[in-house]
Amino acid sequence: MSSQSIIVIVAIAFAIWYLSYQAGRLDRLHHRIEVTELALHGQLLRRGGIVAELAAVPGIDPALCVLWGQAAHEALILQEVSSPQRTQVEDELTNILVMTLNDPEEVNEIRCNQHASLLLDELLQVSERIKMSQQFHTDAVRDCLEIREQFLVRFFRLAGRANPPVPVDLNVQIPSALFG
């Protein structure tokens, strides 16, 4: 075999290895995006559950009860993990929580009820988790897009049929009066 053909074979072998290596990277990043997105979704569901329970605490005034109950219900019945609807519904829930839980005096009054107080602690915890979850998901999406935009990756369609990932654009504001 001539030395030229050896060089060609080595070059082809290297190219194959490189493409497979990039495909592997991409695959792991898609996996990371999926898991972080499901984790975010899990925390959002948990928040819906906590707010629904909060709305059902005896002694909560009927106006709050309706606002919370309605918004939580909307969030809990939605099937999609990530969709514009999901974002819209979760943002509405966030807005209602921020609106109703921004006055420390009012929150203290709600906290007189021991059960409600425990639920507010859980709400703070889950809100912080949602905020982090969203950040970690966005990080993963950015890492992935960086590779997907490379010329060779696009040319050889290494990303396969997977749609380009999209960051979840949620309002993650935490009601100020929840921080005791």
Add this chain to the structure above:
Amino acid sequence: MRIGIVCPYSWDIPGGVSAHVADLAEALIRMGHFVSVLAPAEFDDFLPDYVVSTGKPRAVKYNGSVARLSFGPIAARKVSKWVEEGEFDVLHVHEPLAPSLSVLACWAAKGPIVATWHSSMDKSRMMLTLSKLAQTAMEKVSARIAVSEAARTTLIKHVDGDAVVIPNGVDISAFCNAKPMFGWPGANLSIVFLGRGDEPRKGLSVLVDAYPEIRRNHPNVRLLIAGPGEPANILKSLSREDRASVTLLGMIAPQDKASVLASGTIYVAPNTGGESFGIVLLEAMATGTPVIASDLEAFSRVLDYGRAGLTFENENSADLAKVVSGLLADPIQRDELSVQGKSRAAEFDWSVVAKRIVDVYESIRVPGVKVEPDLTGQMIGRLGRGRITPESRSD
């Protein structure tokens, strides 16, 4: 939750990172989680139950000092086996850029991975370490934690993406109910200094220079100095009368630290630099002793910018004398600082810090998705895997 933690530095030599990992592991176990720690260790005999050793570490010069690390094919095999058998819900690696077990674990595993950055590194070393291969390992990390703002700043500057800042924890339980030493502070006022007397960065000379002025304002004040090192040279500048009111304890046993800190009307930390956190400040605050410290960024942060303790201009003895004299004259402010300091210290207790770390775990994990061995992204490996379906959440 089943949590696997990787410590890149030798378990035998108590250092920043391994102490952090040990405290974290114990706090998580107290919370009811299953924890396994993978670390290099020279001696198997004295390891806690939760530690799995990868064998004897090797001493290597890294990041400006000699570190005891573990690497090579045998270590890599042990890491893979540990990942495979652990069935962890979350893998938590520490100092992921150190050429040791952490980066090996990132290679060997995929799934929910958390990484904690402890130190800040300069750019050239960071870029060198972040070669293609290390970068690939970093891409698998879902959540990043930095233990200080400094570590976070380096991370943002050199790697894409942000990190959550969660500081080191402190075990404050030993300090909460500390009793002062017999006869201290008694009816008199007293100032406590803790640290090496002959190490200029600890700032004893700043305090000693301020001391005559403080005694002019408060003639019944005493000074208690504890710590190794011979401070005689620094004390030479004091008059005989001032010198007579100084007590030298020398080196103290760790279990006596709390009662020494509790013996002061005020604790003074005049450190002139090189402090990244200020654990001893938190320990003093936990005993209820009001703290006055130099205005280093790390100290100001721990003191919540004046709310939980006072600061003076670094290396300025006149300013220190003014602040100390003012606080000695104001028992109401001392009570206020004592209360604020105690609650500030409680925020850094390991039980609180560990809860925040669990929040990070929960924000990236999905019940049913485990950390699994990674077959290095071969084409064939990709074909067999379908989409992830989460189990119903039951927590």
